[in-house]
Amino acid sequence: KQEVTQIPAALSVPEGENLVLNCSFTDSAIYNLQWFRQDPGKGLTSLLLIQSSQREQTSGRLNASLDKSSGRSTLYIAASQPGDSATYLCAVYRGSTLGRLYFGRGTQLTVWP
Amino acid sequence: DTEVTQTPKHLVMGMTNKKSLKCEQHMGHRAMYWYKQKAKKPPELMFVYSYEKLSINESVPSRFSPECPNSSLLNLHLHALQPEDSALYLCASSQVGGRGNEQFFGPGTRLTVL
Numbered sequence: 396k397q398e399v400t401q402i403p404a405a406l407s408v409p410e411g412e413n414l415v416l417n418c419s420f421t422d423s424a425i426y427n428l429q430w431f432r433q434d435p436g437k438g439l440t441s442l443l444l445i446q447s448s449q450r451e452q453t454s455g456r457l458n459a460s461l462d463k464s465s466g467r468s469t470l471y472i473a474a475s476q477p478g479d480s481a482t483y484l485c486a487v488y489r490g491s492t493l494g495r496l497y498f499g500r501g502t503q504l505t506v507w508p
Numbered sequence: 509d510t511e512v513t514q515t516p517k518h519l520v521m522g523m524t525n526k527k528s529l530k531c532e533q534h535m536g537h538r539a540m541y542w543y544k545q546k547a548k549k550p551p552e553l554m555f556v557y558s559y560e561k562l563s564i565n566e567s568v569p570s571r572f573s574p575e576c577p578n579s580s581l582l583n584l585h586l587h588a589l590q591p592e593d594s595a596l597y598l599c600a601s602s603q604v605g606g607r608g609n610e611q612f613f614g615p616g617t618r619l620t621v622l
Contacts, residue, residue, distance in 0.1 A: 426609065427609065427610070429610060429611065431613075436596065436616075436618065437615055438512075438514075438598055438613040438614050438615040438616045439551070439598065439600075439613040440613070441610060441611070441612060441613070444610045484550060486550075488609045490609070493539060493556055493558055493563055493564070493604065493609070495553065495564075496553070496609075496611065498550035498551060499550065500549070500550055501550060
């Protein structure tokens, strides 16, 4: 069974810092990995999707990398802002069963001014 | 249009009520999903529809009844719920194949069962 772990569980930083959020998974036979953002009481916003053949994806101040062999992904947030405060979830898709996303428990990020 | 919409935003119901949650997408996706999320936990998959047919039921109690009337619409019918069913219910959609199942989520319905 695929297990996904996110470290740290919570992170509180001052504005302007560059951040790294970590995600690890036990089964390297994944089809893709997706990073989401969730604001309190809201739905999930897809940030980046990395297919298994890719090593990284970038969107604005966000960069996600994927190392399948070691079972790790990192989400890098440059020049953090208070508006980045949210919970960040990673999820992996093995490709064998439609819809089966394996989620981590998330990193709760607080960026203070 | 990359939006998944859900109605209502909030719902309070008694244990004897019957209510429905609605989800809609116009991205041409042929897979639609229902998730349940409790506070401080990741979403848990409940149901998956592919081409309007139920393809996954994660052993969800029969008091939850999904329906996919057409490729854009997904409903979740609720009957005789328990207080422990109070949660955020999320709908998502994706292509089947293509960009590897990238899922797009709606804003959710906050359900409270009294």
